Amino acid sequence: xxxxxxxxxxxxxxxxxxxxxxxxxxxxxxxxxxxxxxxxxxxxxxxxxxxxxxxxxxxxxxxxxxxxxxxxxxxxxxxxxxxxxxxxxxxxxxxxxxxxxxxxxxxxxxxxxxxxxxxx
Numbered sequence: 001x002x003x004x005x006x007x008x009x010x011x012x013x014x015x016x017x018x019x020x021x022x023x024x025x026x027x028x029x030x031x032x033x034x035x036x037x038x039x040x041x042x043x044x045x046x047x048x049x050x051x052x053x054x055x056x057x058x059x060x061x062x063x064x065x066x067x068x069x070x071x072x073x074x075x076x077x078x079x080x081x082x083x084x085x086x087x088x089x090x091x092x093x094x095x096x097x098x099x100x101x102x103x104x105x106x107x108x109x110x111x112x113x114x115x116x117x118x119x120x
Contacts, residue, residue: 012067014076018105019061021093027105033057035083036076042069077103 021027036055038047049055054066065076077095080103084090091108098104 010068010070012065012071012073013101014065014067014071014073015102016063016065016076016080016105017061017098017102018063020107021089021105022061026089027093029057029061029063031087032080032083033063035086036063036065036079039079039082040065040075073097073101073103080105 016032018027018029018032022029033055037049040046040049040053040055042049042052052067052069053071056064056066058064065071077097080095081090084093084095084105092110093105094108096104096106
């Protein structure tokens, strides 16, 4: 087997759907994309993605992260929560896994929480 061919390289594709907060105008996709580009670490170095990790933003309010190196979906959730905290949105928006490789940003159900407090 020749050493030059890399057939065992793994390819990971994760999607972050931020359509609900973006529809209300409280979430900036371009700012989030830049945050991910600056903060994702590859081989211990932040901001140097090279060809290993690609971040693309769709017109449908989705960010796709494609990686050729081992990459954790949990790491994307961590960075997303960090971005929400930085922009003081963490109290209203949560990160939910909707399928195996998709995260969605959703609002907390505040109306239902208020009713629970009145009943007690």
